[in-house]
Amino acid sequence: SQQGEEDPQALSIQEGENATMNCSYKTSINNLQWYRQNSGRGLVHLILIRSNEREKHSGRLRVTLDTSKKSSSLLITASRAADTASYFCATDVPGTYKYIFGTGTRLKVLA
Amino acid sequence: DAGVTQSPTHLIKTRGQHVTLRCSPISGHKSVSWYQQVLGQGPQFIFQYYEKEERGRGNFPDRFSARQFPNYSSELNVNALLLGDSALYLCASSLGDRHNVRDGYTFGSGTRLTVV
Numbered sequence: 637s638q639q640g641e642e643d644p645q646a647l648s649i650q651e652g653e654n655a656t657m658n659c660s661y662k663t664s665i666n667n668l669q670w671y672r673q674n675s676g677r678g679l680v681h682l683i684l685i686r687s688n689e690r691e692k693h694s695g696r697l698r699v700t701l702d703t704s705k706k707s708s709s710l711l712i713t714a715s716r717a718a719d720t721a722s723y724f725c726a727t728d729v730p731g732t733y734k735y736i737f738g739t740g741t742r743l744k745v746l747a
Numbered sequence: 748d749a750g751v752t753q754s755p756t757h758l759i760k761t762r763g764q765h766v767t768l769r770c771s772p773i774s775g776h777k778s779v780s781w782y783q784q785v786l787g788q789g790p791q792f793i794f795q796y797y798e799k800e801e802r803g804r805g806n807f808p809d810r811f812s813a814r815q816f817p818n819y820s821s822e823l824n825v826n827a828l829l830l831g832d833s834a835l836y837l838c839a840s841s842l843g844d845r846h847n848v849r850d851g852y853t854f855g856s857g858t859r860l861t862v863v
Contacts, residue, residue, distance in 0.1 A: 669851045676835060676859075678751075679790070681851035724789050726851075733780065733803040735852070737789035 642725060642741040650746050655712040657741040659725030660705075666728050668701055669735070670710050673722045682710075682723075717747045749773070751840050751855035759861045760828050768823040768858045772840030778802075779821040780852065781813055782837040790837055796821055825860075833862045 643658045659668070667686045671679040685692045685701045685708070692699045698711040712719055722742050726735040752771045760766050772779050778797045782790035795803040796815035810826045819840075825832055839852035 671851070671854075676784075676786070676857075678837060678854040678856040679839075679852075681853065684851050733778070733795035733797065734792045734805065735780075736792065737782075739789050 642723070642738045644741060645739065646742045646744070648744045648746065649715055651715060651717055653715055655715050655719070655743055655745070657710045657723050657743070659708045659710070659738055661708075661725075661727045661736075661738075662706065664730060665703075666730050668699075668708050668728075669726045670697075670699060670708075671724045671726060671737075673724065673740070675721075679724065712743075715743075715745045717745050719743060720745045751838055751853050753836075753838050753855035753858050755858060756856065757859045757861075759863060762828055762830060762862055764828050765824065765826050766828060766860060768825075768836050768838075768860070769820065770823070770838030770840075770855060771820045772838075773853055776840035776842055776853070777819055778841045779815055779819065780839045780841070781821070781823045782839065783807075784835040784837060784857070786834070793823070828862045830862050833860060835859050 641660050649655055665687055667684055669684045670682040672682055673679045683692055683694050683697055683699050685699050687703055696713045701708045722740045724740045725738045728735055754769045780795040781793040783793055784790040792805040793807050794813040799815045813823045815821045835857045837857045838855045841852050
Protein backbone atom coordinates (compact mmCIF):
# COMPACT_ATOMS: atom_id res chain seq x y z
CA SER A 637 0.00 0.00 0.00
CA GLN A 638 1.11 3.56 -0.57
CA GLN A 639 2.43 5.45 2.40
CA GLY A 640 1.98 8.96 1.09
CA GLU A 641 -1.35 10.57 0.59
CA GLU A 642 -1.57 13.86 -1.23
CA ASP A 643 -4.27 16.36 -0.60
CA PRO A 644 -6.15 17.62 -2.50
CA GLN A 645 -6.48 14.97 -5.19
CA ALA A 646 -7.17 17.68 -7.74
CA LEU A 647 -6.67 21.44 -7.76
CA SER A 648 -7.69 24.02 -10.33
CA ILE A 649 -6.43 27.59 -10.07
CA GLN A 650 -5.95 30.68 -12.20
CA GLU A 651 -2.57 31.63 -13.60
CA GLY A 652 -0.70 33.83 -11.15
CA GLU A 653 -2.27 32.29 -8.07
CA ASN A 654 -0.40 30.15 -5.57
CA ALA A 655 -0.94 26.39 -5.39
CA THR A 656 -0.49 24.41 -2.20
CA MET A 657 -0.37 20.63 -2.05
CA ASN A 658 -0.04 18.53 1.06
CA CYS A 659 1.44 15.11 1.67
CA SER A 660 1.04 12.89 4.70
CA TYR A 661 3.00 9.76 5.45
CA LYS A 662 2.91 7.06 8.07
CA THR A 663 6.37 6.02 9.24
CA SER A 664 9.69 7.69 10.01
CA ILE A 665 11.76 8.91 7.08
CA ASN A 666 15.24 10.16 6.24
CA ASN A 667 14.06 12.36 3.41
CA LEU A 668 11.04 13.31 1.36
CA GLN A 669 10.98 14.26 -2.29
CA TRP A 670 8.52 15.98 -4.58
CA TYR A 671 8.14 15.07 -8.24
CA ARG A 672 6.16 16.43 -11.16
CA GLN A 673 4.67 14.29 -13.91
CA ASN A 674 3.30 15.62 -17.18
CA SER A 675 0.70 13.63 -19.07
CA GLY A 676 1.62 10.23 -17.62
CA ARG A 677 5.22 10.38 -18.73
CA GLY A 678 8.43 10.32 -16.70
CA LEU A 679 8.68 12.03 -13.34
CA VAL A 680 10.80 15.11 -12.88
CA HIS A 681 12.53 15.59 -9.55
CA LEU A 682 11.66 18.95 -7.98
CA ILE A 683 13.12 19.05 -4.52
CA LEU A 684 14.45 16.84 -1.72
CA ILE A 685 14.09 17.76 1.91
CA ARG A 686 15.83 15.86 4.69
CA SER A 687 14.22 14.92 7.97
CA ASN A 688 16.33 17.47 9.86
CA GLU A 689 15.22 20.32 7.58
CA ARG A 690 12.01 22.25 8.05
CA GLU A 691 11.84 24.32 4.90
CA LYS A 692 13.48 24.43 1.51
CA HIS A 693 13.19 26.73 -1.49
CA SER A 694 13.90 26.27 -5.16
CA GLY A 695 12.82 29.04 -7.49
CA ARG A 696 9.03 29.36 -7.20
CA LEU A 697 8.83 26.21 -5.08
CA ARG A 698 8.70 26.11 -1.32
CA VAL A 699 8.60 22.84 0.58
CA THR A 700 7.99 22.43 4.28
CA LEU A 701 8.36 19.32 6.39
CA ASP A 702 6.84 18.64 9.78
CA THR A 703 8.14 15.30 11.02
CA SER A 704 6.07 15.49 14.20
CA LYS A 705 2.91 15.56 12.10
CA LYS A 706 4.40 13.36 9.37
CA SER A 707 3.40 15.84 6.74
CA SER A 708 4.89 18.01 4.03
CA SER A 709 3.57 20.75 1.82
CA LEU A 710 4.59 22.00 -1.60
CA LEU A 711 3.82 25.60 -2.48
CA ILE A 712 4.10 26.83 -6.05
CA THR A 713 3.99 30.60 -6.19
CA ALA A 714 2.80 32.68 -9.15
CA SER A 715 1.64 29.59 -11.00
CA ARG A 716 1.83 29.32 -14.78
CA ALA A 717 -0.09 27.23 -17.28
CA ALA A 718 3.09 25.17 -17.74
CA ASP A 719 2.80 24.07 -14.09
CA THR A 720 -0.22 21.98 -15.05
CA ALA A 721 0.80 18.44 -14.09
CA SER A 722 0.46 15.78 -11.41
CA TYR A 723 2.60 16.23 -8.32
CA PHE A 724 3.77 13.35 -6.15
CA CYS A 725 5.55 13.14 -2.84
CA ALA A 726 7.90 10.22 -2.24
CA THR A 727 9.28 9.09 1.09
CA ASP A 728 12.22 6.82 1.66
CA VAL A 729 12.00 3.68 3.75
CA PRO A 730 14.99 3.90 6.11
CA GLY A 731 17.35 0.97 5.78
CA THR A 732 16.23 0.22 2.23
CA TYR A 733 16.56 1.63 -1.24
CA LYS A 734 12.81 1.87 -1.57
CA TYR A 735 10.77 5.02 -2.04
CA ILE A 736 7.04 5.08 -1.56
CA PHE A 737 5.04 7.47 -3.69
CA GLY A 738 1.79 9.07 -2.76
CA THR A 739 -1.38 9.13 -4.79
CA GLY A 740 -0.65 12.49 -6.38
CA THR A 741 -2.31 15.86 -6.78
CA ARG A 742 -3.52 16.82 -10.25
CA LEU A 743 -2.92 20.53 -10.69
CA LYS A 744 -4.55 22.48 -13.47
CA VAL A 745 -3.52 26.08 -14.00
CA LEU A 746 -5.94 28.03 -16.16
CA ALA A 747 -4.58 30.74 -18.41
CA ASP B 748 24.76 14.22 -21.49
CA ALA B 749 21.96 11.71 -22.06
CA GLY B 750 19.39 11.19 -19.36
CA VAL B 751 17.83 7.88 -18.40
CA THR B 752 16.73 6.11 -21.55
CA GLN B 753 14.09 3.43 -21.71
CA SER B 754 13.03 1.19 -24.54
CA PRO B 755 10.63 0.57 -26.04
CA THR B 756 8.39 3.58 -25.41
CA HIS B 757 5.20 1.67 -26.14
CA LEU B 758 4.42 -2.02 -26.26
CA ILE B 759 1.32 -4.13 -26.79
CA LYS B 760 1.38 -7.74 -25.65
CA THR B 761 -1.13 -10.54 -25.34
CA ARG B 762 -2.03 -12.23 -22.06
CA GLY B 763 0.39 -15.03 -21.22
CA GLN B 764 3.27 -13.56 -23.19
CA HIS B 765 6.61 -12.44 -21.86
CA VAL B 766 8.06 -8.92 -22.04
CA THR B 767 11.51 -7.40 -21.54
CA LEU B 768 11.91 -3.72 -20.82
CA ARG B 769 15.27 -1.98 -20.96
CA CYS B 770 16.84 0.93 -19.17
CA SER B 771 20.12 2.78 -19.48
CA PRO B 772 20.99 4.97 -16.49
CA ILE B 773 22.76 8.28 -16.56
CA SER B 774 26.47 7.84 -17.11
CA GLY B 775 28.16 7.32 -13.75
CA HIS B 776 24.99 6.26 -11.96
CA LYS B 777 25.31 2.81 -10.45
CA SER B 778 21.81 2.48 -9.01
CA VAL B 779 18.74 1.60 -11.06
CA SER B 780 15.21 1.26 -9.75
CA TRP B 781 12.06 0.05 -11.45
CA TYR B 782 8.58 1.33 -10.70
CA GLN B 783 5.14 0.39 -12.00
CA GLN B 784 2.54 3.11 -12.37
CA VAL B 785 -1.01 2.08 -13.02
CA LEU B 786 -3.24 4.76 -14.51
CA GLY B 787 -4.41 7.21 -11.89
CA GLN B 788 -2.06 6.01 -9.17
CA GLY B 789 1.41 6.81 -7.92
CA PRO B 790 4.41 4.69 -8.90
CA GLN B 791 4.90 1.44 -7.02
CA PHE B 792 8.39 0.16 -6.25
CA ILE B 793 9.35 -3.08 -8.02
CA PHE B 794 13.13 -3.47 -7.79
CA GLN B 795 16.33 -1.66 -6.96
CA TYR B 796 19.77 -2.67 -8.20
CA TYR B 797 23.03 -1.20 -7.04
CA GLU B 798 26.39 -2.32 -8.35
CA LYS B 799 24.69 -5.19 -10.18
CA GLU B 800 23.15 -6.63 -7.03
CA GLU B 801 19.48 -6.65 -6.11
CA ARG B 802 19.12 -4.41 -3.09
CA GLY B 803 15.36 -4.24 -2.80
CA ARG B 804 12.18 -5.85 -4.05
CA GLY B 805 8.62 -4.63 -3.78
CA ASN B 806 5.44 -6.63 -3.37
CA PHE B 807 5.31 -8.08 -6.85
CA PRO B 808 4.93 -11.73 -7.84
CA ASP B 809 7.81 -13.87 -9.03
CA ARG B 810 6.66 -13.29 -12.59
CA PHE B 811 8.60 -10.05 -12.29
CA SER B 812 12.39 -10.27 -12.42
CA ALA B 813 15.21 -7.93 -13.26
CA ARG B 814 18.94 -7.77 -13.63
CA GLN B 815 21.68 -5.18 -13.96
CA PHE B 816 24.57 -5.53 -16.34
CA PRO B 817 28.25 -4.59 -15.89
CA ASN B 818 27.60 -1.29 -17.70
CA TYR B 819 24.81 -0.61 -15.13
CA SER B 820 22.02 -0.87 -17.67
CA SER B 821 19.09 -2.95 -16.56
CA GLU B 822 16.31 -5.18 -17.83
CA LEU B 823 12.91 -5.81 -16.30
CA ASN B 824 11.26 -9.06 -17.31
CA VAL B 825 7.65 -9.97 -16.81
CA ASN B 826 6.40 -13.49 -17.56
CA ALA B 827 2.88 -14.78 -18.08
CA LEU B 828 1.44 -11.31 -18.59
CA LEU B 829 -1.92 -10.47 -17.09
CA LEU B 830 -4.29 -7.70 -18.05
CA GLY B 831 -3.47 -6.05 -14.72
CA ASP B 832 0.16 -5.68 -15.75
CA SER B 833 -0.88 -2.91 -18.12
CA ALA B 834 0.90 0.15 -16.79
CA LEU B 835 3.65 2.68 -17.29
CA TYR B 836 6.96 1.13 -16.24
CA LEU B 837 9.46 3.68 -15.03
CA CYS B 838 13.16 3.30 -14.59
CA ALA B 839 15.11 5.65 -12.36
CA SER B 840 18.81 6.03 -11.76
CA SER B 841 20.65 7.65 -8.92
CA LEU B 842 24.23 8.40 -8.10
CA GLY B 843 24.86 6.72 -4.82
CA ASP B 844 23.51 4.28 -2.36
CA ARG B 845 21.00 5.00 0.34
CA HIS B 846 23.66 6.32 2.67
CA ASN B 847 24.55 9.14 0.33
CA VAL B 848 21.31 10.51 -0.94
CA ARG B 849 22.03 13.99 -2.25
CA ASP B 850 19.58 14.28 -5.08
CA GLY B 851 16.48 12.50 -6.08
CA TYR B 852 16.05 9.95 -8.75
CA THR B 853 16.31 10.81 -12.40
CA PHE B 854 13.48 9.06 -14.17
CA GLY B 855 13.22 7.91 -17.72
CA SER B 856 10.12 8.64 -19.78
CA GLY B 857 8.84 5.14 -19.20
CA THR B 858 7.54 2.24 -21.23
CA ARG B 859 3.78 2.10 -21.73
CA LEU B 860 2.81 -1.58 -21.64
CA THR B 861 -0.66 -2.60 -22.74
CA VAL B 862 -1.72 -6.21 -22.23
CA VAL B 863 -4.70 -7.32 -24.30
